[in-house]
Amino acid sequence: SYRKGGYHAVRVGDQFAGGRYIAQRKLGWGQFSTVWLAYDTKTSAFVALKIQKSAAQFVQAALHEIEVLSAIADGTPSNLKFVVQLIDQFKHTGPNGQHQCMVLEFLGDSLLRLVKYNRYKGLPLNKVREICQCILIGLDYLHREHGIIHTDLKLENVLLVSTIDPAKDPVRSGVTPILERPEGNINGTVTSLIEKKLKRRARRAVAKISGQRASMGGMGEAPKSERNIDGINVRCKVVDFGNACWADKPFAEEIQTRQYRAPEVILQAGYSFSVDMWSFACIAFELATGDMLFTPKVGQGFSEDEDHLALMMELLGKMPRKIATAGAKSKDFFDRHGDLKRIRRLKYWPLNKLLIERYKFSEGDANEFSEFLTPLLDFAPEKRPTAQQCLKHPWLAEKDSIPNDMRTESSVEKVDVGISNLKIKVGK
Ligand code: ATP
Ligand code: MG
Ligand code: MG
Numbered sequence: 075s076y077r078k079g080g081y082h083a084v085r086v087g088d089q090f091a092g093g094r095y096i097a098q099r100k101l102g103w104g105q106f107s108t109v110w111l112a113y114d115t116k117t118s119a120f121v122a123l124k125i126q127k128s129a130a131q132f133v134q135a136a137l138h139e140i141e142v143l144s145a146i147a148d149g150t151p152s153n154l155k156f157v158v159q160l161i162d163q164f165k166h167t168g169p170n171g172q173h174q175c176m177v178l179e180f181l182g183d184s185l186l187r188l189v190k191y192n193r194y195k196g197l198p199l200n201k202v203r204e205i206c207q208c209i210l211i212g213l214d215y216l217h218r219e220h221g222i223i224h225t226d227l228k229l230e231n232v233l234l235v236s237t238i239d240p241a242k243d244p245v246r247s248g249v250t251p252i253l254e255r256p257e258g259n260i261n262g263t264v265t266s267l268i269e270k271k272l273k274r275r276a277r278r279a280v281a282k283i284s285g286q287r288a289s290m291g292g293m294g295e296a297p298k299s300e301r302n303i304d305g306i307n308v309r310c311k312v313v314d315f316g317n318a319c320w321a322d323k324p325f326a327e328e329i330q331t332r333q334y335r336a337p338e339v340i341l342q343a344g345y346s347f348s349v350d351m352w353s354f355a356c357i358a359f360e361l362a363t364g365d366m367l368f369t370p371k372v373g374q375g376f377s378e379d380e381d382h383l384a385l386m387m388e389l390l391g392k393m394p395r396k397i398a399t400a401g402a403k404s405k406d407f408f409d410r411h412g413d414l415k416r417i418r419r420l421k422y423w424p425l426n427k428l429l430i431e432r433y434k435f436s437e438g439d440a441n442e443f444s445e446f447l448t449p450l451l452d453f454a455p456e457k458r459p460t461a462q463q464c465l466k467h468p469w470l471a472e473k474d475s476i477p478n479d480m481r482t483e484s485s486v487e488k489v490d491v492g493i494s495n496l497k498i499k500v501g502k
Contacts, residue, residue, distance in 0.1 A: 076170065077170060078128070078170050079128050079170065080127050080128065080170055081103075081108050081127055082108070082128070082173045083168070084110055084125065085097065086098065086252060086255060086256055087253075087254050090112065090123065090164070091175075094116050095114055095123055096115065096252065096254075097111075098110065098111040098112055098113055098252055104314070106127055106135055106136070106316060107125055107126045107127065108124075109122055109123065109124045110125065111180060112177070113251035113252070114161075114177070115253075120249075120251070121161055121177050121180050122178040122179065122180045122181065123177055123178075124175065124176040124177075125166065125173050126175065126176075127170075127173070128168075128173045129171070135316055136174035136176065136316075139315050139316045140160065140163050140176060142222060142315040142318045143158070143159075143176070143178075144160060146222065146315075147159050147160050155212075155215070155311065156208050156215065156311050156312060157212045157312045157315075158233070158311050159179045160176060160177070161177040161178060162177035163175060164177075181233035181234065181235055181311055182233055182234035182235060184230045184231070184232060184233050184234070185205065185229040185230075185232045185233075185234070185361065186228075188229075189229060189360065193364075195364045196361070196364040196433065199362060199443070201308055202358060202361045203469070203472065204307050204308040205232070205310055205361060206354075206358050206361075208232075208308070208309055208310045209232060209312060210465050210470075211461075212312040213227075213312070213461035214460070214465065216318075217321075217347045217350070217460065217461055217462075218460075220320075221321050221322065222320055222321070223319055223320075223324070223345075223347055223349060224315070224317075225326075225329040225349065225350070226316075226329070226334075227350055228333075228357065229357060229360060229361075230314075231314040232310050232313070232357070233310060233313050234308070234309070234310050235310060235311060317329065324345065329345065329349065330349060332378070333356065333366045333370070334352070335352075335353075335382070336348070336349040336352035336353070336455070337386055337397075340383060340401075341398075341400070341401025342401045342402035343397075343400050343404075347461075348456065348458040349455070350461075351458045351460070351464070352451065352455075354461075355367070356368065358447060365433075367389075368382060368386065368389075369385075370382035370385055375416050376417050379406075379407065380414060380415075384417040387414075388420050388421055388422055388423055389428070390424075390448070390451055390453065391422070393453045394453060395411065396412075397454060398412040399412055425447060425451075426441050429443060429444060442469050442472070443469065
């Protein structure tokens with residue numbers, strides 16, 4: 075992908091925007107871009123630099139993302155926002171062409187990583203609550219104040235807010251910026267000292283979030299000031315607005331990542347803000363259990379779409395006939411009675427039973443959690459609660475849930491796994 079029209083190859087110490095930004099370390103990549111931690115010499119802060127591939131369609135996509143990000147950045151202090159903030163944008167010319175670049179506030183690991191650290195066991199419910207609250211505040215802001223649908227909510231697109239800002243507190247975090255290209259370094263590697271410090275910082279953040287001290291795996295303890303995790307709220311922000319759209323001008327028919335896709339999108343029956351609420355429910359379930367809510371597969375004699383619809387009905391009951399038959403693609407899947415044509419026998423397993431039987435939730439936890447999620451998974455999009463309504467749900471207000479022993483244990487493991495996962499990604 076590092077060819078004409080593709081990614082821009084970056085080396086540690088590379089300068090951007092006339093020397094204002096200096097590349098520090100690769101943070102991640104997607105289908106459209108590579109994202110680097112960069113040092114902003116003008117503000118003495120660390121930022122995330124998203125460098126888009128250079129072919130015309132990627133430039134176009136970046137300009138759209140910038141349009142959305144500019145609309146949602148309205149001068150409110152960034153720490154009060156639950157959506158990522160755009161700081162700057164510019165073009166950078168390299169051997170592969172001209173790359174549109176976005177400078178974003180630097181955030182932490184994604185929720186997907188958090189769930190991975192936890193070996194897919196599910197997070198303690200009070201942490202799930204805190205994360206849900208952040209996402210809902212972000213969604214309420216997008217939906218009500220800007221009329222924007224995200225359309226691609228999933229664990230990868232929600233990032234934790236770094237609890238330590240290395241630029242504001244370089245002594246505590248121990249991170250000093252790299253100001254020029256280190257001698258003998260190749261693409262994607264940084265000096266081991268700085269790398270160690272970055273790792274330690276990331277580990278601390280993970281430890282805080284998991285509700286454990288950073289003393290696991292012989293790594294040394296978190297500073298005293300950070301030990302009391304009860305008072306620390308997990309914070310996160312919604313990112314990746316490359317697919318977001320204004321509700322009054324939807325531009326794609328097929329939206330959302332498969333597992334988080336709402337039924338009306340599969341049926342092509344039109345969509346609005348409530349597609350984000352469906353994905354949100356899928357995220358909440360995944361955080362609490364470590365498993366995706368729906369993982370449809372192609373089978374003998376049926377498609378992925380049909381399996382997906384069957385899985386939904388096994389969990390939520392039969393889709394009302396009116397809804398099942400109302401989409402442009404309804405006839406592909408349903409007969410005129412509203413029954414699936416090719417998948418006849420459904421095994422009903424309601425959400426609260428699933429939580430008790432497969433995930434060993436207590437009956438109380440299971441019932442309360444499924445009362446929170448089920449309305450969001452209504453087949454009728456207009457019946458799903460809005461983000462604003464959802465924020466008032468009693469489940470979110472609950473504080474002292476009885477910790478489940480199994481879960482506490484798995485949070486401990488998280489710290490160990492996290493360390494080995496924090497390798498620099500090379501090669502892309
Ligand atoms: P996609 O294929 O998902 O559309 P993309 O090319 O649009 O990808 P993003 O998803 O925006 O790129 O970013 C790619 C990765 O870079 C993210 O998954 C995340 O790991 C990292 N990243 C993005 N933005 C930030 C940020 N503000 N702070 C820290 N890391 C970030
Ligand atoms: Mg992404
Ligand atoms: Mg994107």
